[in-house]
Amino acid sequence: MRAQNILNADLHCHSVVSDGTLTPEILAERAKANGVELWALTDHDEIGGQHRAAAAAKAQGLHYLTGTEISVTFAGETVHIVGLGFDTDDAEMQQGLRNTRGGREQRAREMAESLAKVGIHGAFEGALKFVGNPELISRTHFARFLVESGVCRETPEVFRKYLTEGKPGYVPHRWATLRDAVTWITQAHGVAVIAHPGRYNFSANEEYALFTEFKAHGGQAVEVVTGSHTPQEYVKYAETAREFGLAASRGSDFHSPGESRTDLGALPFLPGDLTPVWELLSDRIQE
Structure with missing residues (x-):
């Protein structure tokens, strides 16, 4: 090679x-x-x-x-x-x-709670459909759920509106x-x-x-x-x-x-x- x-x-x-x-x-x-x-x-x-x-x-x-x-x-x-x-x-x-990986599930549940406060419900379960394992759940899986459910047109839009610092679904992780x-x-x-x-x-x-x-x-x-x-x-x-x-x-x-x-x-x-x-x-x- x-x-x-x-x-x-x-x-x-x-x-x-x-x-x-x-x-x-x-x-x-x-x-x-x-x-x-x-x-x-x-x-x-x-x-x-x-x-x-x-x-x-x-x-x-x-x-x-x-x-x-x-x-x-x-x-x-x-x-x-x-x-x-x-x-x-x-x-x-x-x-x-x-x-x-251990902190991902707790962070994801907090993200879902934050999204629920702005009217987006079922985000944890929705995101989980795209990964299957709570240990590996990430913002990308939430983004796919929000696109699938019609909240946003594409995943970059989800990140801009909901999943970056200062937005409703953002939760930092250590x-x-x-x-x-x-x-x-x-x-x-x-x-x-x-x-x-x-x-x-x-x-x-x-x-x-x-x-x-x-x-x-x-x-x-x-x-x-x-x-x-x-x-x-x-x-x-x-x-x-x-x-x-x-x-x-x-x-x-x-x-x-x-x-x-x-x-x-x-x-x-x-x-x-x-x-x-x-x-x-x-x-x-x-x-």
């Missing part, structure tokens, strides 16, 4: 195991059909789909890296840290992810710490990656602090080319990777054919002078 920057790697996407709408098997088929050569499934705070994803990748002739996306609280914001190439049997990572997430990943022999940094509402000083602390804890990479970044942000975070000596990752953050603005495998390649994250993980790639 080529290990250069022109490799079509997609190292960030979600299945029905968290808040995606496709199974790991269908995602593997879609990735293969779209020309992906190296793939990772990165469900939120969950590794329960990893064996299925690896088996599906093998059946499709795809190279595969284990993955997850861990929710972290940093400077009052929710930040996502992707883990790649780790040992899925690592006990501390499994326990850490269980603890992180996630893992940055140190926790990076430590779980690295002690399980994986590489920690800051996911889609352009999405966070940080000042320049806060963003600098995020990257500084991330690297100090052992983080090694950043998503440069990702579905939620603009071309200008590709350039910005390529420079950030150079500044902090981080490897670069690439991932669509694909959730659903009807919701995601970038399909699996459809992103531009990484800038040629950056170190691709998969070069750090060559011995962890499953063939």
Whole structure:
């Protein structure tokens, strides 16, 4: 397998195991059909789909890296840290992810109560239809319910009107710490990656602090080319990777054919002078 920057790697996407709408098997088929050569499934705070994803990748002739996306609280914001190439049997990572998932159901019930106060009833049960497991319920599942019930036309509208800070359905959650997430990943022999940094509402000083602390804890990479970044942000975070000596990752953050603005495998390649994250993980790639 080529290990250069022109490799079509997609190292960030979600299945029905968290808040995606496709199974790991269908995602593997879609990735293969779209020309992906190296793939990772990165469900939120969950590794329960990893064996299925690896088996599906093998059946499709795809190279595969284990993955997850861990929710972290940093400077009052929710930040996502992707883990790649780790040992899925690592006990501390499994326990850490269980603890992180543990607060989701209570938060979801509070969100439903808040929505009921503005006349939207049955939101918890409605959201649960889209996930099936209260441990994995998220704002995305509430958004799908509100679209299905006709409250909003599309999921971005739901987030704007109801599920962001200051809106009726928003409830903050205390996630893992940055140190926790990076430590779980690295002690399980994986590489920690800051996911889609352009999405966070940080000042320049806060963003600098995020990257500084991330690297100090052992983080090694950043998503440069990702579905939620603009071309200008590709350039910005390529420079950030150079500044902090981080490897670069690439991932669509694909959730659903009807919701995601970038399909699996459809992103531009990484800038040629950056170190691709998969070069750090060559011995962890499953063939």
